[in-house]
Amino acid sequence: MLRVAVPNKGALSEAASSMLNESGYRQRRDTRELVMVDPDNDIEFFYLRPRDIAVYVGRGILDVGITGRDLFLDAEVNGDAEERLPLGLGVSTFRFAGPAGEFTSAEQLAGRRVATSYDGLLRGYLAVRGIDATVVRLDGAVESSVRLGVADAIADVVETGNTLKAAGMETFGDPILQSEAVLIGRTGENPPGLDVLIRRLQGVLVARQYAMLDYDISRDLVDEACRLTPGLESPTVSPLQDSDWVAVRSMVRKSQTNRIMDELYDLGARAILVSTIHACRI
Numbered sequence: 001m002l003r004v005a006v007p008n009k010g011a012l013s014e015a016a017s018s019m020l021n022e023s024g025y026r027q028r029r030d031t032r033e034l035v036m037v038d039p040d041n042d043i044e045f046f047y048l049r050p051r052d053i054a055v056y057v058g059r060g061i062l063d064v065g066i067t068g069r070d071l072f073l074d075a076e077v078n079g080d081a082e083e084r085l086p087l088g089l090g091v092s093t094f095r096f097a098g099p100a101g102e103f104t105s106a107e108q109l110a111g112r113r114v115a116t117s118y119d120g121l122l123r124g125y126l127a128v129r130g131i132d133a134t135v136v137r138l139d140g141a142v143e144s145s146v147r148l149g150v151a152d153a154i155a156d157v158v159e160t161g162n163t164l165k166a167a168g169m170e171t172f173g174d175p176i177l178q179s180e181a182v183l184i185g186r187t188g189e190n191p192p193g194l195d196v197l198i199r200r201l202q203g204v205l206v207a208r209q210y211a212m213l214d215y216d217i218s219r220d221l222v223d224e225a226c227r228l229t230p231g232l233e234s235p236t237v238s239p240l241q242d243s244d245w246v247a248v249r250s251m252v253r254k255s256q257t258n259r260i261m262d263e264l265y266d267l268g269a270r271a272i273l274v275s276t277i278h279a280c281r282i
C-alpha cells in the first residue's frame, strides 16, 4: 500500500483532503481520525502535523506527503525527500517584516533579533547572505514579538498581509520564498501507486484551472480563431451541416475565458459556450 501523509490541522488540512477526495480517494469524515485506509485504491492516509510530514517522508517511514514548501525546507531533510508536484493550495510568501518604516533591506538585520517559526529556513537564508542576526524561535503569533520586545523584526508567512497590518508592521527586502502546498516524496524513489496519485492530482489541478470552450466559426476564419484558442495540444475542429462553418472545441484557462469569448465574438464566432471540466487525465 502507498503510505501518504496529509496535514491534520491548519491552513492546508481541508484543502489537501478535498483535493485527494476529488482525485477519487477516500478521506476521513471525522477530524479525530488519524489513519484512513482506502483498500480500493491500495493506499493509506496518515493525518499528521504539517510540520512533521517532511520528517516522516525524509526518514522513509511514509512514501509521500502533502506539506508546505516552506515547512519542507525548514525541516532540513538533507536531500532525503524532494518536491514532486506543486498543488496550488496554501499559496503564500515567506517574508521579512518590521515596524513600519524601520527597515528597508535584509542586510540591516545584522546584529538585530529576528523572530520566526521557521528557524531552519531563516538561518539558511541568513547564512547564505552572510547576515549575522540572532534568530528567535517562536511557535506562532510571531507578529506580536516585536511589540512585546522579544525581537526587532520577524520572518513569517504572508498571505493577505492583514495580520501584519493589524500589528502595525510592513514587509521589507526581497521575498525569502514563494510557498504553496507541495507533494513530497523520497528522493529518487517511485513506489507502486505514486504515478497514479500524481496523475490524478494533476488531473484535478487542470480541471480547476481550465474550462472547455465550444464555438462555431466560418471555415475561412478557423485558423485565426484557433490562434486565440490553441488548447493544451491542438483544438478539435468538426464539420457542421452548413459546410461553410465548423465547430471548434478547446481547453482555455478559466481566468481568460471572458477575454477570449469577446475576441472570438468580434472575429465572427457564434454559439460560444463554456463548460466546466469535472475531471481529466492529460
Ligand SMILES: Nc1ncnc2c1ncn2[C@@H]1O[C@H](COP(=O)(O)OP(=O)(O)OP(=O)(O)O)[C@@H](O)[C@H]1O
Binding pocket: 009, 010, 011, 012, 013, 050, 051, 067, 068, 069, 070, 071, 090, 091, 092, 117, 139, 140, 157, 158, 159, 160, 179, 180
Ligand atoms: N494565511 C495563510 N495563507 C496561506 N497559507 C498559509 C497561511 N498560513 C499558513 N499557511 C501555510 O500553511 C502551512 C502551515 O500552516 P499551519 O497553520 O498549518 O501551521 P502552523 O501555523 O505551524 O500550525 P498552528 O497554526 O497549528 O500552530 C505553511 O506551509 C504555510 O505557508
Ligand SMILES: O=P(O)(O)OC[C@H]1O[C@H](OP(=O)(O)OP(=O)(O)O)[C@H](O)[C@@H]1O
Binding pocket: 011, 139, 140, 141, 142, 143, 156, 157, 158, 159, 160, 161, 162, 163, 164
Ligand atoms: O497575511 P495573512 O492573510 O494575514 O496571513 C498570514 C498569517 O497566517 C498565519 O498565521 P496562523 O493563523 O497560522 O497563526 P500562527 O501565527 O499562530 O501560526 C501566518 O503565520 C500569518 O500570521
Ligand SMILES: [Mg+2]
Binding pocket: 010, 011, 140
Ligand atoms: Mg499557523
